[in-house]
Each structure stands twice: as C-alpha cells, then as structure tokens.
Amino acid sequence: MSVSENIAGVRARIQRAAQRAGRAPEEIELMAVSKTKTPGQIREAYETGLRLFGENRVQEFSGKIDAVRDLDAAEWHMIGHLQTNKAARTAELFRAVDSVDSLKLADKLDGASRNLGKHLDVLIEINVGGEVAKSGVAPDSRDFEELLVAAQKLESLVFRGLMTVPPFTKDPEAARPYFRKLRELRDTIASRKLPGISMDQLSMGMSHDFEIAIEEGSTCVRVGTAIFGERPQA
DSSP, rough: OHHHHHHHOOOOOOHHHHTTTTTGGOOOOOEEEEETTTTHHHHHHHHOOEEEEEESSSHHHHHHHHHHTTTTEEEEEOOOOOOGGHHHHHHHHHSEEEEEOOHHHHHHHHHHHHTOOOEEEEEEEEEOOOOSSOOOOOOOOHHHHHHHHOOOOGGTHHHHEEEEEEOOOGGGGGGGHHHHHHHHHHHHHHHHTTTTTEEEEEEEOOOTTTHHHHHOOOOOOEEEEEHOOOOOOO
C-alpha cells in the first residue's frame, strides 16, 4: 500500500480508538516518524495533509532538511535521545524537542534558543518502565523534580507535557499500565500548578500500540512503520 493509503488507515484507527474512549478524534495528533525516510516519502506524507514529523538524529535530519525546506507548514520535532553537544544545532533545526531527559540538556537548549531569539516547545521524556537501556528521567527521581522546579527559569523553553516509550511487548495491551502511569503522572504535575509548566500534551503510542495509548489519554501518537512500511533488512 502507498504512504497515503497507510495514513488513511491509521487515521481511521485513531478515530475508532478515540470513539471507544469517548474522545474526539481531533484531540489526537498524528506524528509521522520520518527517521531514515527519504525526502520523497516525507513529501508524500505531507501531500496527504500530514504536518507533524518526528526525527531521531540531528545529523541525519541536517542532511535532508534542504530537500524538504519548501514544505512550509511542516513542523519538525526531535524525538530521539539528544546529547548536550547537539543542543545548538537542534534549536536551529527543530520546532520542538520531545525528549528532554535532564536539567543539563534543558539548560543547553534554553541557552541555544535564547541565542536564536526563539522559543522551543519541549516535552519531558519519562522512563516509565525503569529500563536501564532506555533514555528518559525516572518519574520519582530527584532529577525529575529538579527539572520541574527549574522550568520556570528556562524562559526560552515552553514545557508542554510528557513523552514516553514503554517496554516493548508483542501484546499491545501490555503497554496499557505504562500509558496509564504517564497520564496519572501528568495529572499529578498539573495539579501542582507549577510556574512555567503546561501539561496539555501526552506523547505516547507507536505503530503497534497507539490505539491503547489513545484509550489511555494520548494527545499525540508517533507512527513510523504503519505509515512508511517496514524498514528494509540490511
């Protein structure tokens, strides 16, 4: 199936999941995970009306930005783990960073954004499964609390919510407790009414489990394979 046909199928699944949860489908944004994808594939997705794209690597996106720069309404988000030495280039290239996982990184992004005279939307990445091999801040850690408290002083960053990648299982239903945990964490933070922090976004759910994520409150699903197809084997 073509990219446009795949997107139509994903949108239909989003609508059905939202209806099951008693939500309006318009509450859920569809992000195309365009890492490793060609400018031609990205353009095909854009032509269907999709405007939100997620990239994992600064260097890779730097190499193809010129080929898609004419897609004026496209919104580019960094969704992969980010090293602090890439903060300046990231602030130049992206509209948002959905994977902030430390105060040190937030500081670097804030300084880079300030130098550019822009504001950068950010999400805090939470390691809900406590997986050692994954990035993200532990929800009950001192690092997380320090980041929340410091947010009001990082004036070039706009803290919009949380993001997570749960432990992978073949059964999408097994991700439900992790998605629920993130939603509950978001609600707890929102109830504190911390200065400088908005909690209106929950980025959770990928190709194999986004319907469960929607049922648990996701406001943005990050879909790659279900849109662009399986990556060819090396």
